Amino acid sequence: EVQLVESGGGLVQPGGSLRLSCAASGFTFSSYWMHWVRQAPGKGLVWVSRINTDGSSTNYADSVKGRFTISRDNAKNTLYLQMNSLRAEDTAVYYCASDIVGVFLFDYWGQGTLVTVSS
Amino acid sequence: DIQMTQSPSTLSASVGDRVTITCRASQSISSWLAWYQQNPGKAPKLLIYKASTLESGVPSRFSGSGSGTEFTLTISSLQPDDFATYYCQHYNSCSTFGQGTKVEIK
Numbered sequence: 001e002v003q004l005v006e007s008g009g010g011l012v013q014p015g016g017s018l019r020l021s022c023a024a025s026g027f028t029f030s031s032y033w034m035h036w037v038r039q040a041p042g043k044g045l046v047w048v049s050r051i052n053t054d055g056s057s058t059n060y061a062d063s064v065k066g067r068f069t070i071s072r073d074n075a076k077n078t079l080y081l082q083m084n085s086l087r088a089e090d091t092a093v094y095y096c097a098s099d100i101v102g103v104f105l106f107d108y109w110g111q112g113t114l115v116t117v118s119s
Numbered sequence: 120d121i122q123m124t125q126s127p128s129t130l131s132a133s134v135g136d137r138v139t140i141t142c143r144a145s146q147s148i149s150s151w152l153a154w155y156q157q158n159p160g161k162a163p164k165l166l167i168y169k170a171s172t173l174e175s176g177v178p179s180r181f182s183g184s185g186s187g188t189e190f191t192l193t194i195s196s197l198q199p200d201d202f203a204t205y206y207c208q209h210y211n212s213c214s215t216f217g218q219g220t221k222v223e224i225k
Contacts, residue, residue, distance in 0.1 A: 035214075045155075045163065045206055047214035095162055104214035105153055107174070109162035 002026040002108045004096050009113030016086050016117070022079040022096030022110055030054070030074040033102040036081050038092035039112075048094070049081065052102060064090075086117045121145050121209055125217035131225040138194040140220045142207035147187045151211040154183055154192045157219075158203045167192065168210075197222070 008020040022034070036048040049070040050059045058070050069082040079096050093114050097106035122145040132138050142152065150170040155163040165174045167183040170190055180195040194201055202224055207217040 037214075044219045045157075045208075045216045047216075103151075103212075104208075104210040105165070105168055106155075106163070107165055109164070111162055 002098075004098065004108055004110035006094065006096055006110045006113040009094065009115045011116045011118065012086055013119050014087060014117055017082070017084045018086065018115060020081040020083065020094055020096075020113060020115070022081075024077045024079065024096075024098070027098070027108070029072075029077040031100070033099040034070075034072060034079045035097045035099055035104070035106060036068075036070060036079075037095045037097055037106065037109075038090075039095070040089075040092045043092075046092075047104065050099075050102075050104070051079070083115070086115075088117050091115060091117045121148060121213075121215050123207055123209055123215050123217040125205075125207055125220045127220060128218065129221045129223060131223050132197050133225045134197055134199060136197045136225075138197055138201075138222060140192045140205055140207075140222075142185075142190045142192070142217050144188045144190075144209060148209045148211075150186050151209055152183070152185065152190045153208045153210055154181075155206045155208065156201075156203050157206065158200070163206065166205075194222075 003025045005023045035050045051070045055072045067085045071080045093112040095112045096110045098108045124143045152170045154167040157163040171183045204219045204221045209215045
């Protein structure tokens with residue numbers, strides 16, 4: 001059974017940092033592109049970042065470029081999102097999602113982890 | 120940038136109803152259109168991709184159609200688990216979601 005389990009969310013002050021993790025199991029993690037997608041409270045889905053299968057290529061939404069860094073450890077079957085210089089507008093549930101082809105089609109999703117940026 | 124617009128934003132229906140949700144793209148996206156279902160407090164779930172291809176395990180009461188700029192998601196006979204929010208998404212070289220359509224109990 002495919003499982004994606006996010007962790008690392010919490011309350012952080014504006015300007016602070018957090019690192020999210022996404023532990024994958026039940027599929028060949030190293031064969032999948034991986035993404036982070038976020039959802040602000042009561043709002044819709046917004047793509048945040050993408051990483052290719054070996055971690056050599058990454059992409060970011062303009063809203064997080066320069067502040068967030070996506071990475072992966074295929075030996076540990078884990079995806080990461082390092083979030084720096086956090087702003088109130090980054091408050092959201094952050095989901096990791098898998099994508100077998102690398103075309104932003106999200107076939108499996110984790111349950112999400114809530115990040116709250118507030119003083 | 121391509122914008123995706125769904126209508127209606129909210130839809131009230133009863134169990135057994137036939138329901139249709141529309142998604143319009145601001146420019147042609149061929150068939151690069153997916154639909155997701157999100158139940159309250161849960162992660163989204165992929166229902167349909169390439170505008171009309173049903174994801175494995177998704178009930179056949181869900182169907183998708185369209186190409187270019189206009190797309191529809193149809194639920195032929197609404198079931199209790201189907202009361203949820205539905206999102207369309209343009210994918211391929213980027214990802215853009217519609218704003219969502221909430222299907223609520225009438």
